[in-house]
Amino acid sequence: MSAYILRRLLYAIPILIGVNLITFLLFxxxxxxxxxxxxxxxxxxxxxxxIDTWKAEHGYDKPLLFNADAGGLGxxxxxxxxxxxxxxxxxxxxxxxxxxxxxxxxxxxMWPSLAIAIPTLLVGLAISVSYALMIVxxxxxxxxxxxxxLLVAMMSISxxxxxxxxxxxxGKLFHLVPISGYDTGLEALKFLILPVVVxxxxxxxxxTRLYRTFFLEEINRDYVRTARAKGLRERVxxxxxxxxxxxxxxxxxxxxxxxxxxxxALIIESFFGVPGLxxxxxxxxxxxxxxxxxxMVFLGSVLYIIGLLMTDIxxxxxxxxxxxx
Amino acid sequence: xxxxxxxxTLIFLLIAVGIGFGVYAARHEHLRGPxxxxxxxxxxxxxxxxxxxxxxIGLLDSLHFHPRIEPVVPVAALTSxxxxxxxxxxxxxxxxxxxxQQINGRDEDAPTYSTQIISVLDLWLSGLRERQEKTxxxxxxxxxxxxxxxxxxxxxxxxxxxxxEHGGTHLGDPSRRGVDIALRGLFGMLTGLIVWVALMxxxxxxxxxxxxxxxxESAQAIWRGETEFPWRVGLITLALxxxxxxxxxxxxxxxxxxxxxxVGEDVFYQSLKSIRTGLVxxxxxxxxxxxxxxxxxIMAGYFxxxxxxxxQYLYTTLNSIPGVLxxxxxxxxxxVYMTNHADQFQSLVERxxxxxxxxxxxxxxxxxxxxxxLLRGESLKLREADYVQAAxxxxxxxxxxxxxxxxxxxxxxxxxxLVLDFSGLVLAEAVLSxxxxxxxxxxxxxxxxxxxARLELARDPVVWWSLAAAFMFMFTLVLAANLLADxxxxxxxxxxxxxx
Numbered sequence: 001m002s003a004y005i006l007r008r009l010l011y012a013i014p015i016l017i018g019v020n021l022i023t024f025l026l027f028x029x030x031x032x033x034x035x036x037x038x039x040x041x042x043x044x045x046x047x048x049x050x051i052d053t054w055k056a057e058h059g060y061d062k063p064l065l066f067n068a069d070a071g072g073l074g075x076x077x078x079x080x081x082x083x084x085x086x087x088x089x090x091x092x093x094x095x096x097x098x099x100x101x102x103x104x105x106x107x108x109x110m111w112p113s114l115a116i117a118i119p120t121l122l123v124g125l126a127i128s129v130s131y132a133l134m135i136v137x138x139x140x141x142x143x144x145x146x147x148x149x150l151l152v153a154m155m156s157i158s159x160x161x162x163x164x165x166x167x168x169x170x171g172k173l174f175h176l177v178p179i180s181g182y183d184t185g186l187e188a189l190k191f192l193i194l195p196v197v198v199x200x201x202x203x204x205x206x207x208t209r210l211y212r213t214f215f216l217e218e219i220n221r222d223y224v225r226t227a228r229a230k231g232l233r234e235r236v237x238x239x240x241x242x243x244x245x246x247x248x249x250x251x252x253x254x255x256x257x258x259x260x261x262x263x264x265a266l267i268i269e270s271f272f273g274v275p276g277l278x279x280x281x282x283x284x285x286x287x288x289x290x291x292x293x294x295x296m297v298f299l300g301s302v303l304y305i306i307g308l309l310m311t312d313i314x315x316x317x318x319x320x321x322x323x324x325x
Numbered sequence: 326x327x328x329x330x331x332x333x334t335l336i337f338l339l340i341a342v343g344i345g346f347g348v349y350a351a352r353h354e355h356l357r358g359p360x361x362x363x364x365x366x367x368x369x370x371x372x373x374x375x376x377x378x379x380x381x382i383g384l385l386d387s388l389h390f391h392p393r394i395e396p397v398v399p400v401a402a403l404t405s406x407x408x409x410x411x412x413x414x415x416x417x418x419x420x421x422x423x424x425x426q427q428i429n430g431r432d433e434d435a436p437t438y439s440t441q442i443i444s445v446l447d448l449w450l451s452g453l454r455e456r457q458e459k460t461x462x463x464x465x466x467x468x469x470x471x472x473x474x475x476x477x478x479x480x481x482x483x484x485x486x487x488x489x490e491h492g493g494t495h496l497g498d499p500s501r502r503g504v505d506i507a508l509r510g511l512f513g514m515l516t517g518l519i520v521w522v523a524l525m526x527x528x529x530x531x532x533x534x535x536x537x538x539x540x541x542e543s544a545q546a547i548w549r550g551e552t553e554f555p556w557r558v559g560l561i562t563l564a565l566x567x568x569x570x571x572x573x574x575x576x577x578x579x580x581x582x583x584x585x586x587x588v589g590e591d592v593f594y595q596s597l598k599s600i601r602t603g604l605v606x607x608x609x610x611x612x613x614x615x616x617x618x619x620x621x622x623i624m625a626g627y628f629x630x631x632x633x634x635x636x637q638y639l640y641t642t643l644n645s646i647p648g649v650l651x652x653x654x655x656x657x658x659x660x661v662y663m664t665n666h667a668d669q670f671q672s673l674v675e676r677x678x679x680x681x682x683x684x685x686x687x688x689x690x691x692x693x694x695x696x697x698x699l700l701r702g703e704s705l706k707l708r709e710a711d712y713v714q715a716a717x718x719x720x721x722x723x724x725x726x727x728x729x730x731x732x733x734x735x736x737x738x739x740x741x742x743l744v745l746d747f748s749g750l751v752l753a754e755a756v757l758s759x760x761x762x763x764x765x766x767x768x769x770x771x772x773x774x775x776x777x778a779r780l781e782l783a784r785d786p787v788v789w790w791s792l793a794a795a796f797m798f799m800f801t802l803v804l805a806a807n808l809l810a811d812x813x814x815x816x817x818x819x820x821x822x823x824x825x
Contacts, residue, residue, distance in 0.1 A: 018642035023654065030658050035665050152811070156748065156804040158755045160775050161796055168782060266649055267756055282760055285653045293654055300647035308645075 001316075008312065012305045016089070019301040023294050024085045033060035033080070036290060040097065058097055058291075084294070093295040096284070102295045106277065112182060113264030113276030115192055120199035121261065125254060128204055129243075132211035136219065137238055148212075154205030163271045166198040180273035195272045199265060214246045221245075248318050256311040259303035263296070326438045327390040330678040332605050332685075336387050339612050356736065359816035367555040369812035374562040375805040378570070379600055386446040386601040389674075391438035442674040446601075450594055453577060456491035458589035461781075464790050465580050467493035467502060492581045506576065513575030517568035524567075525560055532556070584790035587777065592791050596798045598769035603802060606685060606754045606764075607747040614689030614696070619739065622700025623731055627708050627723070636701070640694040648691040649760070655687040656680075656762040677765035684757070684764060688750060696742045703735045737817045744813045748806040751799065771795040 037051040037060070054060075060080060087094065093102035135147045171179035177194050218224065219242055227237045264278030273279070277296070284292035350356035363369045447454055461470035468486035475487050488494070496505060533543035547556045573593070576582045583592040625636035643651075659680065663670070670676040707713055707730070716726050757763035758772025759779075766773060778791035 014638065015642050015645055018638070019646055022642070022646065026654050026658055030662070035661050038665060152807050153804060156800055156807050157796075158752050158771075158775070158799060158803075160755055160759060160779075161792075164775075164779060164782065164792065168787075260647070263647065267759065270760075281650065281653075285657065286761055288657055288660075290657065293650065293657065297646055297650045297654060300650055301645040304645040304647065 005309070005313065008309050012309070015305060016298075016301065019298065020085050020088060023297050024081060027290055027294055028080055028084075036060070040288070058095075084291075088295065088298045094291060096291045097289045098287070102292055105280065105292075106295070106299070109264075109275055109277045109280050110262055111276075112188070112274050113269065113278060114261060115188065116195050116199065116269065116274060116276065117261035117265060119192070119196045120203075120265070121254070121257075123196065124200045124203045124207065125250075127200060128207040128211055129247075129250065131204070132208045132215055133238060133243060135208070135212050136215040136242070137234070139216070139219075148209070151205045151209045151212075154201075155209065157205075159202045159267060162198050162202040163268060166194060166201070167271070170194055170197070180271070182274050191272070191274070195265075195268050195274060199268055211246070211250055214249050215242055218242045218246045248315075251318060252311050252314050255314045256307045258310065259306045260300070262303055263300055326393070327388070328442055330389055330442075330675065331682050332609065332678055333387045333389060335609050335612065335682070336384070336605065339608055340384075342612070353733070356740075359737065359813075362816040363809075363812050364554050366812045366816075367558040368808050370555050370559045371562040372805040372809040372812070374559055374566065375801060376809065378566050379604065379802050379805075382446065382597060383601040383604040385449065386444045386598060388445040389442050390444075392441065392443055392448070394437050394439050440672060442672060444601075446597065450597065453591045453594040456581075456591065458489050458491065458581070458585045460585070460587060460589050461788055462489055462492060462581060462585045462589075464582055464584040464592075465493070465502070465506060465576075466584065467496065467499040470584075470788070489581075492585075493579060495579055506580070509575050509579065510572050513572035514568050516575070517571030518564070520571070521560075521564045521567045524563065528556070528560075583794040586774075586791055587781070592774075592794045595769050595774055595791075596771075596794045599771045599774065599795070599798065600802070602681065602764055602768060602770040603751045603754060603799070605681060606688070607750045607806070608743075609682070609685040610688045610692065610750050611743045611746055613686050614693035615739065615743075618693040618696040619700060619732075619735075622697040623704045623727055623735065625697070626701040626704030626706075627727060627731060629705070629708070633701070636697070640697050643690065644694040646691075649757075649762075651691055652684075652687050652757060653760070653762045655690075656684065659683050673765075673767050677768040680765045681768065688753065692746060692750075696739070699738050699742070700735050703738055704731050707731050707734055741810075741814055741817050744806070744810045748803045748810065751803055751806070755795075755799065771799045 033055050034051055037054040038046050041050055041054060084094065091103065093106070096102050096105070131147070135144050138144050167179050170176050171194060177190050179194075180191075182188060182191050223245075224237060224241060227241050228234075232240075262277065263281075264274075264276040266278040266282055268274075269276045269278035270282040280292065281296050283289075284296070350360060459469060459473075462468070463470055466489065468488055470486075472484050473487050474482050475485050476482055488499075493499065493502060493505075496502060529540060529544050529547065532547070533540045536543055536546075538546070546552050547560070550557045573582060577591075577593055581591050581593065583596065585591055586595065621636050621639070625633045663676065663680075670679070710730075713726060713730050716730060721729075754763055754770060755772035755775055758770055759776050763772050764770045774791050774795040778788065778795070781788035781791070
């Protein structure tokens with residue numbers, strides 16, 4: 001087991017290097033630091049001095065890959081690639097373009113993101129699994145048909161409308177909870193309700209439909225027929241046999257997204273004014289803060305790879321038929 | 326003077342590919358069978374009719390041209406014959422570009438073309454496009470939504486809601502509006518029904534000829550739903566769409582049926598224009614990524630070994646970057662490039678078009694991995710199939726094996742992916758536009774409509790119509806696409822077919 005994990009971890013390294021190279025190409029080669037400076041200074045007729053000062057302030061004044069002026073090891077280390085890209089591997093994100101420490105910001109903003117993402121995931125999972133189970137219990141009836149139509153309709157609505165609608169109905173019309181904002185400690189609870197509800201409702205359509213197909217796949221298996229043949233009631237068959245086996249793909253799917261919860265929900269956070277990592281990213285995109293976007297790209301990739309690894313491991317834990325190789 | 330934008334070219338290429346593929350599929354049983362099954366499903370047919378309406382509008386909106394400006398001196402225009410006009414296109418273009426700096430400049434010489442790029446749809450809806458109000462007005466309103474100082478005939482100034490410049494101006498007395506709307510709506514409905522009856526008669530006549538039955542027998546068979554294909558459902562959907570469009574057209578001639586936005590532009594017109602953007606994103610993205618995904622996926626599965634490793638590494642790397650962030654990074658870079666090379670783009674439309682294409686490409690880069698992985702798995706299986714082994718042992722070249730044996734057997738996966746991805750991409754556009762990394766802000770799109778309308782929700786009373794319009798148009802398209810995708814998947818995926 002540990003040898004397998006180690007091998008998978010080693011396998012992650014070339015992928016991270018690849019991600020790093022892609023971001024480096026995107027941010028520094030496609031457009032030179034000069035272009036970025038001109039964009040940030042926002043004027044057509046920017047003097048070369050202004051560009052140079054901006055570059056020096058933000059540490060973009062070094063050569064891209066190879067520094068001939070610095071001797072010895074400096075030829076490699078005194079470069080933008082080393083400074084801005086390789087340091088990401090040590091989770092040293094450096095400073096944002098507005099001068100804040102990105103690592104500190106990420107550690108701060110992680111918690112509000114998790115406070116929304118975890119309840120959304122758990123409540124959504126509970127609702128979707130039970131609803132899907134109910135549909136399967138009543139399969140081939142009007143309840144099944146009506147539910148599927150409802151789910152497809154729910155899937156066809158853009159997530160933006162759930163947010164806008166939720167904000168409008170619950171926040172503005174009924175004045176139940178504040179529309180947006182955030183607070184520390186337990187006070188945060190009242191700000192969390194609405195984003196969580198919206199996140200859950202927006203996700204029900206696609207996840208319930210997916211879980212329904214998982215259940216339906218299991219229900220035609222031999223062991224289900226055996227269970228029925230030995231006289232078990234449909235309810236028992238569903239809960240004791242089908243549910244347990246269908247949970248394998250459901251849970252491994254959930255495990256894959258667990259690490260990404262840190263990244264937060266981009267749109268929901270920025271709509272509801274929650275100071276999480278999602279709104280951090282959105283703000284950075286809007287302010288065109290390249291350092292933050294670069295850091296988040298790298299962080300997201302790391303978390304994604306951890307997710308892949310966790311999925312593989314969890315498969316072997318819940319399904320003894322799968323062997324690590 | 327026609328002008329072909331890059332996305333237009335790709336759209337027509339897509340249609341050509343689609344037709345070519347249709348001909349190919351019709352000749353091969355393993356592809357024709359599932360499609361016939363799609364045609365036999367009533368949900369599939371209804372969804373197809375709705376999608377065809379959208380596609381029709383999108384296509385009209387894809388034929389772009391520079392409108393001709395009526396010359397100030399009419400004599401010059403009269404003397405120039407069409408052939409001369411052709412010869413003068415170059416000259417006109419030069420004047421057009423020269424005029425880019427001084428818009429509204431007077432033109433001296435004969436046929437000149439505006440630098441503005443419009444589409445056939447714009448021409449068709451020129452009434453809607455040109456009837457701009459000052460600012461917000463509610464659907465079917467005769468007055469502006471906000472109070473303004475109105476000068477009375479006697480010179481005094483009163484604060485009130487001024488009449489609209491275009492919406493409902495034909496009414497002498499605004500209180501008669503309800504009756505007028507009902508009458509016009511009824512008239513539109515009747516025209517729609519007449520057109521529908523005419524279309525239905527032609528269809529039944531054609532079908533009767535094919536079935537070698539009398540007209541009445543065919544009509545009865547269709548009406549009782551006894552036909553192999555659910556013509557009845559198709560016809561009912563068609564009736565619904567025709568009546569809706571004719572009522573809308575009739576009313577839109579005199580009112581702003583979905584209101585106007587902040588700068589007074591008709592929301593109905595914006596919604597119609599947004600259709601093309603949605604369709605382009607939904608289809609071109611898949612088209613753009615298709616060659617890479619197909620070639621790499623098949624190569625990885627078929628050759629295996631080192632090739633497989635490299636390709637798997639490639640798509641795992643790309644996949645591990647969160648999609649939104651990769652798009653954001655790429656679009657930010659495009660923006661930097663565009664600000665620094667502003668002179669490369671002749672007009673706003675071309676610039677917006679390039680951004681749309683770029684968005685499609687980058688969306689494709691983030692979404693091709695799924696298809697690639699599916700194709701890899703399938704060709705991995707096919708590689709071991711007896712007929713592939715036989716072909717190999719007979720000395721057939723790899724390229725021939727792939728094109729003759731592997732590719733035709735994975736085509737259904739490509740098709741399912743294309744249909745399945747469509748609705749997700751249309752929805753993604755709205756979200757991306759909200760984050761300002763979607764299509765160009767000057768381009769009409771549902772995402773941009775939502776984005777600008779969102780800020781107006783804080784007003785009291787609420788400005789809801791832009792949101793409602795975007796919701797309605799998007800929901801209809803995405804719902805139809807989702808329903809169609811379900812039917813297509815059921816038809817092509819034998820494993821699921823047995824499960825349900």
